Amino acid sequence: MTEVRHFLETFFNPKSVAIIGASRNPRTANYWLTANLVNLKYPGRIYPVNPNATELLGLKCYPSVKDIEGEVDLAAISVPAQSTPAVVRDCVEKGVKGIVIIAGGFSETGVEGKSLQDEVKRLLKDSGIRCLGPNALSPLNSALDLIIGFGPTDRLPRGRLSFIFQSGLYQPRLNYLLDEMHLNLNKLIDLGNKMDINEVDALEYFQQDASTGVICIHMESIAGDGRRFFRLLKEITPQKPVIVLKSGRTPAGMKAASSHTGAIIKSSDIVFDTALRQGGALRVQGLDEFFDLAKVFEYYPPLKGNRIAIASFSGGEGVITTDFCHFNGLTIAEPTSESVKKLHTIFPSWEIPANPFDTGVSSQFNPGIDVVSVFADTLADDPNVDCLALQMGGPPQLAGMAPLERIEKVVTFYRGVVSRGKAVALWTTDPRSTKDMVDALEASRIPVYPSAERAVRALGALYRYGQVRKQASGG
């Protein structure tokens, strides 16, 4: 089988990048387009284009893209909409391979903008040059240390997550997603107005991209062939999970979406929802869920069973968590009698160990013993348990109640539980005092969520996707 090189290779793996509209003022976005590439040590050639400068960050500046001596794979254009057609003309003359138009002010703004966008389209016709945007801020490829973005970004942790965005909403939270939520990115593409490149192109690319393990799509409308989009989903989801945040679901949201990218949302949300489900995609409601699920799918394979064991520091939290398990398609595991017998050793005599487990009480009866790890260790070997949701911490001054004594030991312990075939999601009730531990756990791919409901929602999605796979394989 011969693999045809997908045209988006030019965007994700360019050997050279021109930044048209590069600025020397660090207080403008256009300075950082260049600076981020420099700081990340992007290994390709960087060509800043600015007629009023000769040098930027040690790089030679060019008055026009046409003056660049070498080949230009990717031209990132960040000039006002009105100036864009002239620059695009230069790019065509230069023979660049791909273009990103960052500025807004095109079809989303009405008649005048629409005619500007049409002009750009005309200029590119028959040129063979593909175009991302307008109103798009990307691509990003962590393996190449490539980002077309405002940043500031000087580190791209590498992973299996690839994102398709409708807009630059990822931009102001990028560092937070990487450093605090510990999302490990593979690639990211922002489609903006989708004048040329659309969601179908991006999905095709990520289907064949071996380093992409999870595909996350934020979208407001379908610009390409809708039937092809949903057919692709059906092909992909048995191999890779696809998480979809589709906004513009309500009348007000649709109106807002239209003034955002100029797209008209044609189908009702119910139709869309059904098609997504048939395609095996996991639909999410908001950004919290979007990134929560991205993380769990990056860290874990799908779940084959839905039997969950819960350990919380109070019985009340166990009850709340149990309700959320139900809403997320998980059932409360019934541990084997062997497990129950083992757990009896850490329970007060009058209490029968039962799922959800109340670690608060057993902590009080076992000072100095990390009862949460006794739970997890016991249930890791229990054939009746598929996954675990565990509350981190408790009053920090009480030995045994603070389940996590030494970071290294704890991380090794939980990796051991995972290696025995269980998915573990933790939640913390005090992100401040547990921060170092959370960082260490997530660096070792044990996800920690800010609440039980979010931990359980993530595990539920892992099971739901397991079912998608099972159905696809005729199981």
Next chain:
Amino acid sequence: MTEVRHFLETFFNPKSVAIIGASRNPRTANYWLTANLVNLKYPGRIYPVNPNATELLGLKCYPSVKDIEGEVDLAAISVPAQSTPAVVRDCVEKGVKGIVIIAGGFSETGVEGKSLQDEVKRLLKDSGIRCLGPNALSPLNSALDLIIGFGPTDRLPRGRLSFIFQSGLYQPRLNYLLDEMHLNLNKLIDLGNKMDINEVDALEYFQQDASTGVICIHMESIAGDGRRFFRLLKEITPQKPVIVLKSGRTPAGMKAASSHTGAIIKSSDIVFDTALRQGGALRVQGLDEFFDLAKVFEYYPPLKGNRIAIASFSGGEGVITTDFCHFNGLTIAEPTSESVKKLHTIFPSWEIPANPFDTGVSSQFNPGIDVVSVFADTLADDPNVDCLALQMGGPPQLAGMAPLERIEKVVTFYRGVVSRGKAVALWTTDPRSTKDMVDALEASRIPVYPSAERAVRALGALYRYGQVRKQASGG
């Protein structure tokens, strides 16, 4: 009208507290019951009871509650269940006024525990002593620097929020709620097994308690008179908002609730839900929503109108937020032509200022100008706008894109917007880099949420409650 002193006064405003089971070992919970009162400088008398010690934290220790010379208003009993009846007998002989039983191991654990609980009940019968629990960890009264809890707690910020909990789930997150989520507590009571004192007593108390402005109830079942409970709700909600987190909603959750406090949930969740709505209570789904709403109601009066203005750093985030507004009963405001005219000055020529507002673009066109505050300032005077949801921050290095330049100035600014009659909720996409600002804003009662959906959900609840009030007043 003569006000009868409610019996819970003994629990919330005791002049003296005995800690029965006080420990000298800081690695046990029972040490901190005393230490927290000492550290908070609770102004009443503290009597640690421990037959094996003569002194604890500079306080005289007593072998038995009967050996205490002075009067004991509140006796907190933290000994194992089996030892509890003997201690309760001592309390009856001493003539304490109120008792809290902290340990579990009673009716929730089966026949044996049930008979222990019955024994305690018998001992207290005809004694006139009221009892909280068993399986209860409270009360708390910030005005008195009183807490019966494991802590460690050395600071209780004072406010109008009073909580009724079914369990000690608040305990491991208490410091986080106070210091990081900036909830300002008034009083808190944990009911546990509700052998004697139940949710009806607590609700009655908070109804007449002038310093309680908002009542938040976490419950799994009704132990008291259900009709009285819902009648009370109906009386209270026109005056004070009541937020209810009722868990044990699903079959699995009900089962878990029963092994948590021994209660049998009799009515279906749908019946309960209807009764709550008729009582004017605001029902929430999980703990995130519970505390999010508590905060917004502590900070703001109810909303009379539901017209919201949104400013986000990207159009895509505006669309997502708009959908959530719809789901939360808010409508997108149509600013007056005067407002639109004013906003034109910060928009690029091709863009018509429209709600939701995209501040990312206008930031790029107005380097050095804090465009978000131009928005908020303009809309603060707009009669078509009832509330605002605004995204904090953006790429931090871009002047004007970081909306918050100087903390004091910003806080004063937003207080000004609020003083012009608008409720403002902010959300941050990077809690790390905005932490100092968030702390300062919330200290000045401007709520900041970790996502747009949570900001909008809180504002929606303010409006929903406004409608409850309007209906109650026949409006």
